[in-house]
Amino acid sequence: MKALHHARSLFTGPGATARVIGAAFVVGTIAAQHPNPVFNRLQAKDTFSVLPNWRFFAPSPAMHDYHFLYRTLDEENATSPWRTLDVIAGRKMSQIFWFPDRRPEKAVFDVCGEVLQVMDRGGFEAGLQSPPYRLITSHLRHLLRAEGQESVKGFQFALARDAGYDTSVEPDMIFMSPYTPMNPEAAL
Structure with a gap:
């Protein structure tokens, strides 16, 4: 019961908004790095380019x-x-x-x-x-x-x-x- 209360308090109470936004940012950033094109939809909706794309170093790596x-x-x-x-x-x-x-x-x-x-x-x-x-x-x-x-x-x-x-x-x-x-x- 105490664990459920603790999990619920992560999304309620003081600082909950910042935690939810931070968690969404981390999950979105990780998803944006995935090479599968399905995950590109997330970046397409990212109008202000908030999510970083670390693939810019080699989006298509040199093979020769x-x-x-x-x-x-x-x-x-x-x-x-x-x-x-x-x-x-x-x-x-x-x-x-x-x-x-x-x-x-x-x-x-x-x-x-x-x-x-x-x-x-x-x-x-x-x-x-x-x-x-x-x-x-x-x-x-x-x-x-x-x-x-x-x-x-x-x-x-x-x-x-x-x-x-x-x-x-x-x-x-x-x-x-x-x-x-x-x-x-x-x-x-």
Whole structure:
């Protein structure tokens, strides 16, 4: 009997309104995180976005990584072997708390996705004129100049997609650029 009285007093008496609202908020927040679309109805009714959605970090998690490969063309028209432009570093335990180096990796992922979206909508030529493509070529020019490769007159890059840490899946080559001059105003 005493337990029933205690349970009833949770919903009556001083502070009952705050407890009920708090409990509803906690239950609503937990339900809003559930991946099943049935629970999305709760967020649809949340006009003022009171319930947090912690899925914004990865609503659809990445299932693959992008890798840049590049090769150069020298003054004698000799092509170098393909080299990997490494932007994804190995993980450390401290990165659970602090990981500012993740930004370049995220940028690569976003730029690759943008180039591919532009090409899907407008074709190969549209992709070559897009800002993300120009960003990639500018970055590679800067990298090659920083390496001191004076005899390089142009470069080509490729974009590969793999399954991240799953090494059993072969990478897919999804894009290969035409040769690009080191001097943007020059033609190869």
